[in-house]
Amino acid sequence: MTPKILVVDHVKSLRGILRQIINKMGYDVLEASNGAEAIHKYRDNKPVLTTMDLNMPDMNGIDVLRKIKEFDPGAKVVMCSALEQQSLIIEAIHAGAKDFIPKPFHEQEMMETMTKLLVI
Template sequence: MAKQVLLVDDSEFMRNLLREILEEEFEIADEAENGVEAVEMYKEYDPDLVMMDIVMPIRDGIEATSEIKDHDPSAHIIMCTSIGQEEKMKKAVKAGADGYITKPFQKPSVMDAISDVLAA
């Protein structure tokens, strides 16, 4: 059975880009536009992996990661960051992020990050 992935980004373009990269090997559980939706959808779908943007409206990826990890400490979450967000990335790791990828996404780096996180 294909592993389920929840895509979380306030940019529809970025969600579509990730979907195109992942849909050959993974089932896309759903897509969230903010951290509030991400937490709700995580609880609904219990996906194998979450691809989480850091900067989003309503609730950012760091807060959502912390909430998801409080709900399920075994959750696998990869943060999606822009170059120059090192401080936010440190906070995300502290909140429980398992890995990260940098925008703009390239399929090999995305797949490597996923392999590393799911193998751990």
């Protein structure tokens, strides 16, 4: 069975871009458009990596990250956001995010970051 990567973003087009990148890398993709869906899909599928939008309508990515870390302390999560507020990036790292990628991201940068985390 091919390992899965969970893509969490409320913007469908960004999920599609990430899906293409991840498929090129040889992984299957799970998608979630909000925090509650992300927690459910993570719990049911235990992906090897998660990309998480920082800002979503129902709960922010940091809150979702904290909930996931409660039941899987080893979860590998990369936060993605157009916001470059240093305080939010620091908060995400303290909550357990493994890395942060600013939007708009470049395909090569995203692939390098994910590859680095997948081998750890």
